[in-house]
Amino acid sequence: MSPAVLDRILSRLPKQEDPNLLVGFSTKDDAGVYLLQPGIALVQTTDFFTPIVDDPYSYGQIAAANSLSDVYAMGGRPVTALSILCYPEDGDLDSLERILCGGVDKMSEADCTVVGGHSVRDTEVKFGYAVTGTVDPGRVWTNSGARPGDRLLLTKPLGTGLITTALRSNNAKESWVAAAVECMSRLNRAAATAIAALATGIHAVTDVTGFGLLGHARGLAIASNGSLRLRSDSIEPLEGALECARLGFLAGGLHKNREFVGDCVSFESRIGSEIRHLLFDPQTSGGLLICVSPEQLSPARKALDAAGCAAMLIGEVLDRASPLIDVR
Numbered sequence: 001m002s003p004a005v006l007d008r009i010l011s012r013l014p015k016q017e018d019p020n021l022l023v024g025f026s027t028k029d030d031a032g033v034y035l036l037q038p039g040i041a042l043v044q045t046t047d048f049f050t051p052i053v054d055d056p057y058s059y060g061q062i063a064a065a066n067s068l069s070d071v072y073a074m075g076g077r078p079v080t081a082l083s084i085l086c087y088p089e090d091g092d093l094d095s096l097e098r099i100l101c102g103g104v105d106k107m108s109e110a111d112c113t114v115v116g117g118h119s120v121r122d123t124e125v126k127f128g129y130a131v132t133g134t135v136d137p138g139r140v141w142t143n144s145g146a147r148p149g150d151r152l153l154l155t156k157p158l159g160t161g162l163i164t165t166a167l168r169s170n171n172a173k174e175s176w177v178a179a180a181v182e183c184m185s186r187l188n189r190a191a192a193t194a195i196a197a198l199a200t201g202i203h204a205v206t207d208v209t210g211f212g213l214l215g216h217a218r219g220l221a222i223a224s225n226g227s228l229r230l231r232s233d234s235i236e237p238l239e240g241a242l243e244c245a246r247l248g249f250l251a252g253g254l255h256k257n258r259e260f261v262g263d264c265v266s267f268e269s270r271i272g273s274e275i276r277h278l279l280f281d282p283q284t285s286g287g288l289l290i291c292v293s294p295e296q297l298s299p300a301r302k303a304l305d306a307a308g309c310a311a312m313l314i315g316e317v318l319d320r321a322s323p324l325i326d327v328r
Contacts, residue, residue: 043133204290
């Protein structure tokens with residue numbers, strides 16, 4: 001389903017009123033946040049998808065890391081998870097065990113306990129988790145707090161959709177796949193913990209996943225009533241991603257993302273099609289897109305570097321203008 005169609009459907013749903021709902025789906029944020037009691041709120045999210053790599057264990061790890069990411073993007077700490085599994089009745093049971101092991105191992109790395117789950121018979125494999133975390137209600141990160149002058153940091157390179165699309169056609173080099181798997185399997189916990197240690201200056205955070213960098217940037221700009229300028233030369237691609245773009249290995253989601261963002265983005269004429277594809281490319285378990293004040297930019301980058309999360313400085317937040325996103 002395209003993002004635009006989903007937006008229309010969600011906008012027509014009956015509105016629920018609950019004073020304890022701190023973040024709901026109306027702002028299209030990464031996860032929901034619900035006040036449980038003074039000083040503690042729940043962060044809740046779910047995600048699952050079909051296999052994007054050949055190795056079952058890696059697929060399980062990636063699915064878990066991706067499901068956890070939204071909790072980190074809200075400033076939360078994952079606590080429990082419920083698995084979501086669709087699997088063929090005659091599917092290979094060894095592969096299923098490897099998928100589940102990969103997921104549990106990644107959840108253990110995140111100190112998140114898998115408490116159960118649900119499975120259904122399906123002709124197509126799908127796997128992921130519903131994750132519940134906790135967060136200080138006074139320190140929730142949302143996509144709506146960006147301020148003009150904020151700098152934009154991105155904590156992971158782009159191109160997982162391009163590489164996994166090439167993999168499905170047996171046209172991806174082993175080194176490309178290895179780099180993509182490492183990236184997708186890496187938790188956003190270290191990056192989130194590093195910036196959470198800063199007392200001030202983190203104004204908005206989102207993670208870059210299926211809508212691609214430009215889709216998530218659009219959501220952040222609209223929610224914050226601002227605009228963004230992105231520096232294409234500062235955005236790092238994964239090894240092989242641009243070659244996959246040149247060869248035309250474009251995921252279906254890339255085209256949907258381009259339609260969704262539409263006239264909201266302008267590109268400087270010098271920017272080639274490969275870079276444009278990269279920015280629209282749907283990501284799996286992508287990095288955090290962080291809006292930080294100019295005063296806290298240096299401390300934030302130092303904290304991220306110390307945590308092993310070298311972040312790219314890819315742009316800045318501007319006053320609301322048209323087009324919404326300017327890529328140079």
